[in-house]
Amino acid sequence: MSKFWSPVVHSLTPYVPGEQPKISGLIKLNTNENPYGPSPRAVEAMQRALGDSLRLYPDPGSDALRSTLAAYHGIGTEQVFVGNGSDEVLAVVFQALLDHEQALLFPDISYSFYPVYCGLYGIAYRQVPLNDKMEIDVDDYRGPCGAIIFPNPNAPTGIALPLAAIERLLQAQPERVVVIDEAYVDFGVESAVSLIGRYPNLLVVQTLSKSRSLAGLRVGTAYGSTELIAGLERVKNSFNSYPLDRVAQAGAIAAYQDEAYFQQTRQAIIATREALSASLGQLGFEVLPSGANFVFVRHPRCDAARLAAGLRERAIIVRHFHSPRIDQYLRITIGTDDECAALVAALTELLPAL
Numbered sequence: 001m002s003k004f005w006s007p008v009v010h011s012l013t014p015y016v017p018g019e020q021p022k023i024s025g026l027i028k029l030n031t032n033e034n035p036y037g038p039s040p041r042a043v044e045a046m047q048r049a050l051g052d053s054l055r056l057y058p059d060p061g062s063d064a065l066r067s068t069l070a071a072y073h074g075i076g077t078e079q080v081f082v083g084n085g086s087d088e089v090l091a092v093v094f095q096a097l098l099d100h101e102q103a104l105l106f107p108d109i110s111y112s113f114y115p116v117y118c119g120l121y122g123i124a125y126r127q128v129p130l131n132d133k134m135e136i137d138v139d140d141y142r143g144p145c146g147a148i149i150f151p152n153p154n155a156p157t158g159i160a161l162p163l164a165a166i167e168r169l170l171q172a173q174p175e176r177v178v179v180i181d182e183a184y185v186d187f188g189v190e191s192a193v194s195l196i197g198r199y200p201n202l203l204v205v206q207t208l209s210k211s212r213s214l215a216g217l218r219v220g221t222a223y224g225s226t227e228l229i230a231g232l233e234r235v236k237n238s239f240n241s242y243p244l245d246r247v248a249q250a251g252a253i254a255a256y257q258d259e260a261y262f263q264q265t266r267q268a269i270i271a272t273r274e275a276l277s278a279s280l281g282q283l284g285f286e287v288l289p290s291g292a293n294f295v296f297v298r299h300p301r302c303d304a305a306r307l308a309a310g311l312r313e314r315a316i317i318v319r320h321f322h323s324p325r326i327d328q329y330l331r332i333t334i335g336t337d338d339e340c341a342a343l344v345a346a347l348t349e350l351l352p353a354l
């Protein structure tokens, strides 16, 4: 605490990201990074961007990237917004679209950055409990509210909603912005981008951090009606008019031009997820059905914190949340087949001892 701080700073509870330990040989299954590298074509494009041109400011509107994304999704460039990771995109979204008289709604178990942004921007919110199967029930979001946001698939559960459920919600709340955070959508779930032409209140947020394996580059996107995107642009241009640097713009464009690599790596992760889910099931874990690049699991006879500690002693890091309702679960990122085999071997050793 400091007398020099602005008053709001005293009340903030900042987000705590999963740890990034600097230990070599570690099997890191705690922050949902992609186990495969980015597209080699993206790496080449970024290398080409490193040169004399870095003395110049980047394109403030990221126009080439936005038109690449627009063509990829079959929408207009004015329906596309980009930022430094979807966390920055979400920061702009909270400020530009989610601050209304009535409370913002999001699930009680969800991305823990949402309440942090509400604190930063002074947005009133209400957390809607997941049902007893740990699912989002869109009918719980029909009542009065200022706006709605949730991830699909949800994090950290991994459970996905079908597009029809999202459409039902958009029809029930035509006067409210509905934001679908699709950080994990490419791991086997239908995207709501196909609905933005019909629902001017829908904003879809995506990231290149997970399925495009560019978490270190920091590129996130949003898709919606020109009305919503114009609101985001107004806030963005009041805060940082050059959000994406030249290297990020070049790498992101090339990542979307390498469809074959994208398909191959995401399919590999989906296949590994299914195999890992089966192996964990055989070890007695309850595995929630995942549409993401992680699984959310609990063991009926083993304490999650002790399991996480035992894995850590074996140089495997998974994510454990000390939060009500989910403190007996572990969130495990899908690694390579070898990493997942090492995890299963470690658990096979650990479980009888606990």
Ligand SMILES: *Cc1c(COP(=O)(O)O)cnc(C)c1O
Binding pocket: 032, 084, 085, 086, 087, 088, 111, 151, 155, 181, 183, 206, 207, 208, 209, 215, 218, 219, 220
């Ligand atoms: C990972 C994640 C993000 C943020 O990703 P960026 O790296 O900032 O693009 C946003 N929402 C959810 C639900 C996530 O899991």
